[in-house]
Amino acid sequence: MADQNVKTRYKCKKFPREKDIIVEVPGSKSITNRALLMGALADGKSTIKGVLFSDDSRVFMSALMEIGYIVEIDEDNHTVTIEGKPTRSSEEVNVYVGSAGTAARFITALLAFSGNAYYVESSEQMRKRPMKALLLALEDMGVEFVYEKNEYEFPFHIRPFRADKESYEVDLNIDASSQFLSAMLLSAPVLNADLTIRLTGERDAKSYVYISTKMMKEFGAEVEQIDENTYRVRKGQRYREMVYQVEPDVSAACYFYALAAVTAGRAVVKNVHFDSTQGDIKFVNVLEKMGCEISDGELGIEVKGPEGKLKGLDIRMSDFSDQTMTLAAIAPFSDGVISISGVEHIRRQESDRINAIVSELRRLGIKVDEREDGMDIYPGEIVPTEVETYDDHRMAMAFAVLGVARGDVVILNPECCSKTFENYFEILDCLMKI
Known part of the structure; x- marks a missing residue:
């Protein structure tokens, strides 16, 4: 400079x-991080092209690697390849989400549905940003969080959670961030149960949610929009491996x-x-x-x-x-x-x-x-x-x-x-x- x-x-x-x-x-940060997440959850190996390399996306990739995914990075060609099956640990895994809102929200939902124990930490800046509505919705489903400092703020432990129902219905307020809804929709295929999300609150800004649902369809998972404020992801869906170009x-x-x-x-x-x-x-x-x-x-x-x-x-x-x-x-x-x-x-x-x-x-x-x-x-x-x-x-x-x-x-x-x-x-x- x-x-x-x-x-x-x-x-x-x-x-x-x-x-x-x-x-x-x-490349778009929003699309990059969504593609990284779905590539990680897909069956097989996915290649993401046109990837944005920035502080936020690097934190996202690092978090995926901490979870156990194999991520191959080629910054010169703006390309990332992800193996869809992570290595598993019987012990609690530490994951850092930095200051990246997308990583903080998307990774938290993914870990909550993954069935393992995790300790999730963030930057000081991210601790001050909204997470409560997402964490409340996950708690309502039965996910257990143990907060190390302040309730509904990083850092926290996620206890192993296994879906024991055929379907879940949950209320979610996205007034503070539509990323809460995207996080739950994007990770819903991991749950192996029907997930219905009813939006509460007043915010009607959903352009980023549209990006999420469109990309989910491209990766092979459908989201049903029951009405203006109700979304459903049916069980049994899986993301497919893809070569995906980021806008x-x-x-x-x-x-x-x-x-x-x-x-x-x-x-x-x-x-x-x-x-x-x-x-x-x-x-x-x-x-x-x-x-x-x-x-x-x-x-x-x-x-x-x-x-x-x-x-x-x-x-x-x-x-x-x-x-x-x-x-x-x-x-x-x-x-x-x-x-x-x-x-x-x-x-x-x-x-x-x-x-x-x-x-x-x-x-x-x-x-x-x-x-x-x-x-x-x-x-x-x-x-x-x-x-x-x-x-x-x-x-x-x-x-x-x-x-x-x-x-x-x-x-x-x-x-x-x-x-x-x-x-x-x-x-x-x-x-x-x-």
Whole structure:
């Protein structure tokens, strides 16, 4: 990374206007981790191509190896091969899930249904993130957890559990994270019993659940959706071995689309198209409403930013909330208020993302009204300053868009983006030089 001091700072140079941006982004984290899990549970050997290699995915792979799966890694070719039958241990196995929400939730459900004893530990950051609703649902099924410190937080022991019923019905609240539902659905074939999950709570954001059910079908297991809030996985299903291609990460692509939007530029991210299963593709439609020109060509989606200011808008982002920070970062360049709602749950992610956005925009001289489930951001002149990133990869990447659009803004702890996009700032530097 350029302009850093012991990997703690990135000073943003002003990005040229009306510049063409053509980039490739890593594979999707969400799809990578789902494919890794189903490859591990499949009969036979599966090969996952286009794998994202990042802090989160490496933790996921390491956890699978700790469980006893044989995982062959080829980072140069972005490929992972997994043997579907783990080695078994008669003793308690230690598993570490780091700060990765997907690993923490998916691996916990897998271990709960696997019938062995496990001790599961996480990073300090992950201990503060929601797990309770998932753990309660698993406890209701008969899984026993022994919490070493605080109830419903890591670290904990999982006692051996064997399904002793033909079917299980369980209530699950996904207000804090839809990953709870994905975790239970993805691991349900291990259970060897019918599993019916009834959703409680108010959250209706299920774009990531759709990714899970679609991929399960591709790997050979069907999910029945009984009604809007009831899902069932029938016993006796198994995942099949596959060669699976991971889509490019739309979440990562959106930072470059946003950069084009605020610099009157043109951005194309290779191999990202509107047929993507990822919910963050909706951000492209938001940019269109704000005045960008959008097209989908052979190379990928193209976003052309307007000559003038972006248009203000009122948007509910519950189903693509990872782009809240990206929209917030370009909001000061609009001609009116950007009102974001439906994202209360992001207060409990890598950081309190609503408070983090509000705090840093105010530090940059921008007026923001904070609400429990969102914020109103007013257009304004940015005052160059240092931006705190809260060890949150999306804060670092999104506010870097604001930083290079304005220039002279400093992003602190830029290396935290290694969680999902290791060479993000290197790509920004390269685009400056082209």
